[in-house]
Each structure stands twice: as C-alpha cells, then as structure tokens.
Amino acid sequence: MIKLESSDVYYPMVNNKGFVREHRLVVARALGRCLHLGEVIHHKHGFAKDDNRYPETLQLNTVDGHNTISAMQNKIDALERRIKELLQKNKE
Numbered sequence: 001m002i003k004l005e006s007s008d009v010y011y012p013m014v015n016n017k018g019f020v021r022e023h024r025l026v027v028a029r030a031l032g033r034c035l036h037l038g039e040v041i042h043h044k045h046g047f048a049k050d051d052n053r054y055p056e057t058l059q060l061n062t063v064d065g066h067n068t069i070s071a072m073q074n075k076i077d078a079l080e081r082r083i084k085e086l087l088q089k090n091k092e
Contacts, residue, residue, distance in 0.1 A: 010034055023052045030054045040066045 001019040014021045023041045042059040
C-alpha cells in the first residue's frame, strides 16, 4: 500500500485512508491515467512471486477477464500436478 497526497494526480484511486495498492499505482502510472473501478491487475506469476513490473509481471484486465485467467491458471496447475504424479508412477 502506498500513501498518496491529495494533490497527486492518482489520488482518486486511494481508499478511505489515502492509500492505493502498489500494483494498481504502477500500472496507472505506466498508462498515464487512473484505473477505472472495473479494472483489475492480474499478477502473471502469482501475487507473491511478482515484483510489480508492468507489463512484464502485471496485466491490466476486467473483473470477468481476471476471473477467467485465474480459473484457467488453476486448471493448468492441476494438470501439471497430475502430470508429475503420472510421471512418478511411470518411473515406479
């Protein structure tokens, strides 16, 4: 979370305590505009792994688009786990 001064051009994006999430601010600054309420930021490699670089690790999306990406990533992760299990069984 980043504290912004009320004079900051990105101040409309802050919460009720004057803070904005860093990844949202990074993308907004890269685009040169405030993000809209329906715009969300997707961490391409997972929230804990990304270092808030746009567009390398962050992706601007809609809520629906983000939900679709997240669901697909969950399916990919499950399939990758299953492949590892099968490879292990095949070795045995």
